[in-house]
Amino acid sequence: MELQGKRIALGVTGGVAAYKAAELVRLLLKQGATVQVAMTDAATHFVTPVTFQALSGQPVFTDQWDARIGNNMAHIDLSREADALLVAPASADFLAKVAHGLADDLLSTLVLARDCPLLVAPAMNRQMWENPATRRNVATLRADGVAVLGPGCGDQACGETGLGRMLEPEEIVAELIAHFQPKPLKGRRLLLTAGPTFEAIDPVRGITNLSTGKMGYAIARAAHEAGAEVTLVSGPVALPCPYGVTRIDVTSALQMRDAVLAQTAGSDVFVAVAAVADYRPAAPAEQKIKKDGGTPPAIELTLNPDILAEVAALPHPPLCVGFAAESQKLDEYAEKKRRAKKIPLIVGNLIQNGFGGDDNTLVLFDDDGRHPLPPASKIDLARRLVAHIATLLEKN
Ligand code: CTP
Numbered sequence: 001m002e003l004q005g006k007r008i009a010l011g012v013t014g015g016v017a018a019y020k021a022a023e024l025v026r027l028l029l030k031q032g033a034t035v036q037v038a039m040t041d042a043a044t045h046f047v048t049p050v051t052f053q054a055l056s057g058q059p060v061f062t063d064q065w066d067a068r069i070g071n072n073m074a075h076i077d078l079s080r081e082a083d084a085l086l087v088a089p090a091s092a093d094f095l096a097k098v099a100h101g102l103a104d105d106l107l108s109t110l111v112l113a114r115d116c117p118l119l120v121a122p123a124m125n126r127q128m129w130e131n132p133a134t135r136r137n138v139a140t141l142r143a144d145g146v147a148v149l150g151p152g153c154g155d156q157a158c159g160e161t162g163l164g165r166m167l168e169p170e171e172i173v174a175e176l177i178a179h180f181q182p183k184p185l186k187g188r189r190l191l192l193t194a195g196p197t198f199e200a201i202d203p204v205r206g207i208t209n210l211s212t213g214k215m216g217y218a219i220a221r222a223a224h225e226a227g228a229e230v231t232l233v234s235g236p237v238a239l240p241c242p243y244g245v246t247r248i249d250v251t252s253a254l255q256m257r258d259a260v261l262a263q264t265a266g267s268d269v270f271v272a273v274a275a276v277a278d279y280r281p282a283a284p285a286e287q288k289i290k291k292d293g294g295t296p297p298a299i300e301l302t303l304n305p306d307i308l309a310e311v312a313a314l315p316h317p318p319l320c321v322g323f324a325a326e327s328q329k330l331d332e333y334a335e336k337k338r339r340a341k342k343i344p345l346i347v348g349n350l351i352q353n354g355f356g357g358d359d360n361t362l363v364l365f366d367d368d369g370r371h372p373l374p375p376a377s378k379i380d381l382a383r384r385l386v387a388h389i390a391t392l393l394e395k396n
Pocket of ligand 1: 193253272273274275276277278304305306307308309321322323324325337
């Protein structure tokens with residue numbers, strides 16, 4: 001329920017993607033928002049107001065002369081009561097109108113009369129998106145402080161492929177949630193590792209760690225919400241990349257180290273969340289090992305590089321943050337790791353409290369001592385951690 005209590009005015013304009021706005025309403029309600037829909041006349045040719053009325057549980061407005069609003073001030077009332085005005089899908093025509101301040105129907109009037117933030121999720125044919133007129137209009141909207149969400153790339157209703165597709169409803173909701181978060185990392189670049197590594201024994205077998213990647217992915221999302229440009233170097237996990245985050249996929253610790261070192265220049269923060277395998281087979285077999293004779297093969301191991309310690313030892317390191325997953329003596333072991341790796345901040349967690357799950361308990365250790373975070377969901381903890389990182393960055 002990440003939009004609990006938020007009042008969202010949702011504008012729907014004419015485009016095939018209007019059908020996805022129905023799903024968007026459902027997802028917004030699921031996150032605790034109330035949704036007031038206003039449609040352009042063109043939008044009603046794609047989906048009827050009845051659909052949105054049934055889904056939102058609120059009357060839908062399409063006409064600025066609607067007699068249901070006593071004082072005939074629908075254009076002021078509907079967006080004045082909202083915490084955000086979201087237009088999805090936003091057609092090329094609609095973007096042009098907003099860029100030029102036109103107000104010739106209910107939705108464009110709502111936009112002009114608003115005193116809340118405006119977010120638009122464009123949806124159009126790729127050539128319309130690339131047209132210089134649209135480029136100009138979008139640039140104007142951005143300069144006016146309008147949040148332009150997407151568009152995405154992919155197959156279009158017209159049969160073409162390219163940029164112009166409306167973001168998926170889940171992505172729009174994630175961006176709306178992000179919109180309401182504070183931006184203490186605006187203008188910062190954050191690099192992080194997440195997930196396990198997999199160290200090959202032979203082409204079909206390997207050594208790995210138990211790690212779902214959930215905590216690291218939550219931190220990537222929280223950092224994006226906080227305004228950072230985020231690069232996530234990820235071991236093999238079954239999670240989708242958070243919207244707005246750049247993901248680099250790796251398998252082994254050596255690949256992870258190379259990917260990280262290629263990205264450290266220009267990064268303000270490095271957060272090592274990955275459960276890196278401490279050791280790897282010294283000489284992985286090129287062919288599958290057969291169980292001939294039944295004698296168990298001996299696997300010689302060699303030490304993997306400590307990625308976090310290497311980054312922390314660079315001449316001008318980013319602010320380095322480590323994780324210490326311990327089964328006992330959390331304070332002692334976490335602080336010991338922080339000193340050994342020479343990092344300003346380490347995040348301790350007792351592994352019986354939330355390995356693999358959606359909730360967790362964390363304690364932060366830095367030069368000022370220990371800062372326990374109350375038990376919460378991984379995304380809430382990630383947001384608190386990101387806020388703490390931002391205060392350390394400020395101090396530096
Ligand atoms: N780390 C890393 N590269 C490694 C090993 C660990 O970047 N090769 C990072 C992890 O991402 C985490 C922290 O270092 O941030 C964990 O420290 P580490 O001492 O390696 O933890 P464990 O392997 O759990 O140590 P131990 O087995 O001694 O408890």
